[in-house]
Every structure is written in C-alpha cells, then in structure tokens.
Amino acid sequence: MHVDDMEDLDELDVERQLRRVLAGTASTVSGEGVRQEAITQSVARRRRRRWTVRAGIMATGMAATVAGLVAVRADHSPDTISGPSSEPTTTAEPTPSSPTTSSTTSSTSSTSTTPATTALPEFPPELTGLSQGSPAWALYLAVAPQSDSPELLAADAAAGDAGYGSGTGFSNVGCDWGAPEALGVSSDWYSAAVYFETESAAEQARSAFEARGHPPVGVVQVTTYCLD
Amino acid sequence: MADFDEVFRRERTPMVRLAYLMLGSESLAEEVVHDGFVALLERWDRIDNPGAYLRRCVVNGCVGARRRARRLPPPAGDASADLGAAHLTDVLMGLPPQRRAMVVLRYYADLTQEDIAETLRLPVGTVKSGLHRALGELKEALSDAR
Numbered sequence: 001m002h003v004d005d006m007e008d009l010d011e012l013d014v015e016r017q018l019r020r021v022l023a024g025t026a027s028t029v030s031g032e033g034v035r036q037e038a039i040t041q042s043v044a045r046r047r048r049r050r051w052t053v054r055a056g057i058m059a060t061g062m063a064a065t066v067a068g069l070v071a072v073r074a075d076h077s078p079d080t081i082s083g084p085s086s087e088p089t090t091t092a093e094p095t096p097s098s099p100t101t102s103s104t105t106s107s108t109s110s111t112s113t114t115p116a117t118t119a120l121p122e123f124p125p126e127l128t129g130l131s132q133g134s135p136a137w138a139l140y141l142a143v144a145p146q147s148d149s150p151e152l153l154a155a156d157a158a159a160g161d162a163g164y165g166s167g168t169g170f171s172n173v174g175c176d177w178g179a180p181e182a183l184g185v186s187s188d189w190y191s192a193a194v195y196f197e198t199e200s201a202a203e204q205a206r207s208a209f210e211a212r213g214h215p216p217v218g219v220v221q222v223t224t225y226c227l228d
Numbered sequence: 229m230a231d232f233d234e235v236f237r238r239e240r241t242p243m244v245r246l247a248y249l250m251l252g253s254e255s256l257a258e259e260v261v262h263d264g265f266v267a268l269l270e271r272w273d274r275i276d277n278p279g280a281y282l283r284r285c286v287v288n289g290c291v292g293a294r295r296r297a298r299r300l301p302p303p304a305g306d307a308s309a310d311l312g313a314a315h316l317t318d319v320l321m322g323l324p325p326q327r328r329a330m331v332v333l334r335y336y337a338d339l340t341q342e343d344i345a346e347t348l349r350l351p352v353g354t355v356k357s358g359l360h361r362a363l364g365e366l367k368e369a370l371s372d373a374r
Contacts, residue, residue: 011363014367
C-alpha cells in the first residue's frame with residue numbers, strides 16, 4: 001500500500017488494508033519458542049508450590065479443629081459427641097464466575113453433632129477492562145522489588161486459583177497512582193494485584209484470600225495508568 | 229472434547245501471532261502464550277471451550293504485559309511492508325491496549341463484535357464504539373501521512 005493510495009479513504013479501504021497489514025505482520029512469527037514440555041513443567045511446579053501452601057494450611061486447620069473438639073468435649077457429655085470423620089470435610093473454593101458452586105461441602109461428615117466447617121468467603125468478580133486514568137480499588141496480594149520474587153509468584157498462583165486475572169502477571173506499583181504512598185514502597189517495585197469496582201468488593205476479596213492462607217498487603221483506591 | 233495436545237498444536241501459532249500483533253515483541257508474545265497454556269492446562273477439567281478460554285488468557289495477558297513494559301516498540305512488520313503499511317502499524321501500536329486488542333481481534337482473528345465483547349468482558353456497545361473510534365484514528369493518521 002502506498003500513501004498516495006490513501007486519498008479518499010473510506011472505512012472499507014482502511015479495513016481492507018488493516019487486514020492485509022495484520023496478516024503480513026503476523027506471518028513473520030511462528031511461535032516455535034512456546035514448548036509443550038515447558039508448559040507441563042510450569043504446571044507441575046505450580047502444583048507443587050500450591051501443595052506446599054495447602055499442606056501448611058491443612059496442618060493449621062487440623063490443629064484448630066482438634067482445639068475446637070477439645071473445647072466442645074469440655075461442654076458436652078461424651079456420648080453426644082461424634083469424633084471427626086475419617087475423611088476430611090472439604091470446602092470447594094468458589095470462583096468469581098461461578099458463585100453457585102461456592103461453599104458447598106462434601107457429605108463425608110459423620111453426624112450432625114460434628115463441629116460444622118465454616119464456609120470460606122466467596123471471591124467477588126474483579127474489575128475487568130482497566131483503562132488509562134480510571135479509578136479502581138486495588139487489592140495488593142504481594143509487593144516486591146524484584147519481579148521474580150517468590151511472594152509475587154505465590155500471590156499470582158493464588159489469584160489464578162481464585163479465577164482472577166488469567167495470568168496478567170505483575171506490574172510496577174507506580175502504574176497505580178496512590179499505591180506507592182499508601183503501601184510505603186518505591187514506585188519501581190512490582191505488585192501482584194486484583195482490581196475491583198468498589199471498596200467493599202476489594203475487602204471481600206481480601207477476606208477470601210486471608211481465609212485461604214494468603215493475607216494480602218492491602219487495599220488502596222488508585223488511578224490506573226501505564227495503559228496508554 | 230479435544231485433548232490438550234490437539235489444542236496446543238492447533239492454537240500455538242495463531243495465539244503467538246495474535247499476541248505479537250498486540251505486543252510488538254515475539255519473545256514477550258511467546259511468554260504470554262506460554263502463561264495462557266499453563267492457565268488452560270491447570271483448569272483443563274473445568275473448561276468447556278478451551279480455545280475461547282486460551283484466547284481470553286492471551287488477550288488479558290497482553291494488556292497486562294503492556295502495563296509492565298509501558299511502551300514497547302512496534303512489530304517489525306513483514307519484509308515487503310511499504311511506507312503505508314509501516315505507518316499503519318505504528319498507528320495501531322499507538323492505540324490504547326484495549327482498543328488495539330479490539331482491532332486485532334476483529335481484523336486479524338476475524339471475531340464478531342459479540343465474541344470480542346465476551347473475550348474482553350465488555351459490553352458489545354463498548355466494543356462497537358471502540359472499533360469505530362479506532363478505525364477513525366487509523367484513517368485520520370493514514371490521511372495525515374500523505
């Protein structure tokens with residue numbers, strides 16, 4: 001296409017040229033650098049990391065359950081108390097897109113006198129379609145000076161587990177105006193964050209992450225930049 | 229449903245090309261697509277439409293990556309690109325990430341406005357107006373280049 005051809009351009013001309021240029025530009029890459037083995041390895045690493053975190057949470061939860069049973073036994077006669085089921089009661093983790101699946105429990109509990117498992121708080125929907133200069137409530141899951149720090153990776157995995165972000169990764173804290181001051185970190189630091197429309201949604205998400213063993217750094221009202 | 233191997237073989241190159249058009253960097257595009265496939269494989273049993281899920285991951289990943297990298301250089305373009313094509317590419321890369329995503333999804337991936345809205349989780353009206361504005365900007369920039 002020559003610039004001289006652009007006289008009297010109408011929308012169809014632009015669309016036609018656009019299709020041709022995009023197809024031509026795209027054809028210069030093949031994507032051979034994306035390897036299936038590397039994807040499988042990444043998934044295995046993330047699963048191992050999550051297993052480690054969940055094992056820690058389970059140990060804490062079991063200790064709390066034992067403490068709870070001891071307390072209950074102190075208040076009730078022994079013949080009214082059933083011990084914990086041989087299989088643990090599990091709580092399904094809700095996702096923002098499928099709230100109806102939240103807080104369901106398996107039917108493996110033995111009797112109604114077993115101490116009930118508290119339902120975990122649900123994850124509210126995130127704010128999608130961030131735009132330049134727009135307000136948002138940011139929930140910072142982790143901040144760190146290096147983009148490859150373990151806390152950022154763990155926070156990213158937790159956000160992915162919750163159904164947030166679809167792998168959006170990390171951004172500079174400075175891209176969110178108001179965040180460096182509120183968090184007390186340099187604007188060059190990196191953050192793993194999820195964005196919400198309202199403060200209450202951000203606080204609900206904070207509670208949901210806390211309940212799953214991932215205490216966030218904080219909630220900040222920000223203006224989003226670096227999107228232009 | 230197709231198995232993961234089949235989806236990988238079918239979608240790898242188109243997704244990297246889509247990401248490349250949005251990011252202007254082949255290595256970054258491959259990184260985003262890698263992350264998209266990781267997310268897909270992790271949730272494989274819970275996903276009805278792997279292709280649509282992967283595309284959403286890649287597009288969202290590209291928007292996020294643009295935030296990280298702030299401004300990236302435009303794609304090099306094909307070897308036969310002339311002045312008009314190069315200028316069009318420059319203008320495209322100057323659009324805000326979300327509007328650029330709309331243009332790439334519409335005119336490269338051939339998605340309908342409804343599918344673009346679903347991918348970007350935006351109202352259809354926002355996609356329509358975004359595409360209209362983007363085309364206007366591209367047309368104006370190309371006319372100015374004369």
